Amino acid sequence: MTTSHGALPLHGQTALVTGVSRRRGIGFAVARAFARLGASVFIHHYSPHDEDQPWGADDLSGVVGELRAELTEGAVLGEMSADLQDTEQIQPLIDAAHALTGSLDILVCNQAKSGGDGSILDMTPAALDAFWDTNTRSTLLLTRAFALLKTDAPTEATRPGERVRSAGGKEFTKPTGRVFWMTSGQGHGPMRGEVAYATSKAALAGVTATVAAELLELGIVLNTVNPGPVDTGYLSPDATDRSLEGVQELLAAQPFGRFGEPTDPATLISWLATDDGAWIVGQVITSDGGFYLS
Numbered sequence: 001m002t003t004s005h006g007a008l009p010l011h012g013q014t015a016l017v018t019g020v021s022r023r024r025g026i027g028f029a030v031a032r033a034f035a036r037l038g039a040s041v042f043i044h045h046y047s048p049h050d051e052d053q054p055w056g057a058d059d060l061s062g063v064v065g066e067l068r069a070e071l072t073e074g075a076v077l078g079e080m081s082a083d084l085q086d087t088e089q090i091q092p093l094i095d096a097a098h099a100l101t102g103s104l105d106i107l108v109c110n111q112a113k114s115g116g117d118g119s120i121l122d123m124t125p126a127a128l129d130a131f132w133d134t135n136t137r138s139t140l141l142l143t144r145a146f147a148l149l150k151t152d153a154p155t156e157a158t159r160p161g162e163r164v165r166s167a168g169g170k171e172f173t174k175p176t177g178r179v180f181w182m183t184s185g186q187g188h189g190p191m192r193g194e195v196a197y198a199t200s201k202a203a204l205a206g207v208t209a210t211v212a213a214e215l216l217e218l219g220i221v222l223n224t225v226n227p228g229p230v231d232t233g234y235l236s237p238d239a240t241d242r243s244l245e246g247v248q249e250l251l252a253a254q255p256f257g258r259f260g261e262p263t264d265p266a267t268l269i270s271w272l273a274t275d276d277g278a279w280i281v282g283q284v285i286t287s288d289g290g291f292y293l294s
């Protein structure tokens with residue numbers, strides 16, 4: 001356990017980060033950044049997904065141990081495995097994260113399905129459902145469960161155009177919670193061979209403003225981050241599921257001569273989670289080192 005002598009802007013807060021199965025992943029980098037800023041962290045993981053990928057699964061004890069070593073004084077770490085394609089596992093995950101400290105302040109929906117995708121000619125109902133269930137449906141339901149923890153708003157069905165209101169029309173001077181979604185570069189150009197993945201992520205980007213507006217009525221701030229090409233293993237020659245020629249072409253298109261690193265989006269997300277980032281609401285933010293401009 002480390003103790004920082006500087007400012008710890010997330011001290012006393014608790015964050016749930018999903019998709020923290022590998023030390024090379026974005027979820028791990030985000031959880032580590034939160035821990036270094038003073039937060040207690042609850043991580044979700046699901047190794048069976050990674051075991052089926054070319055990059056393989058990580059040692060979860062190592063993942064947990066390294067994150068625990070980053071905690072500051074008084075902070076704690078929790079963890080749970082869950083298959084978020086199964087809607088019955090969503091509420092127990094939120095409940096377990098909340099039980100870690102008795103509060104839950106930050107939700108990062110980093111879980112994602114990779115592999116088994118294809119072109120439009122390859123699409124099947126099962127393939128589309130698998131990506132939708134993991135990447136989109138679970139994110140929306142996790143966000144709903146998180147929001148219900150943070151509000152006393154009525155849960156009756158809302159009609160089109162009707163605002164979500166907290167009881168008594170409460171006004172907020174600072175955020176009561178933060179939610180982060182992860183999307184991809186589907187809005188900047190084609191993602192050939194990734195139709196199901198791009199569809200699932202495009203839905204999140206497309207509905208960000210709508211959900212952010214509704215959550216804002218409850219004091220909760222939502223932003224969506226597109227990290228661009230980040231090498232979490234899938235762009236490494238020894239573990240990629242792409243052609244080596246395609247990886248080299250992608251690398252050549254990077255303005256700074258490198259792929260993104262997990263710490264790049266983690267730095268953005270951890271800053272947005274602090275008071276300094278509270279003025280940014282309902283945005284789909286691309287953090288890609290200029291890749292889509294090249």
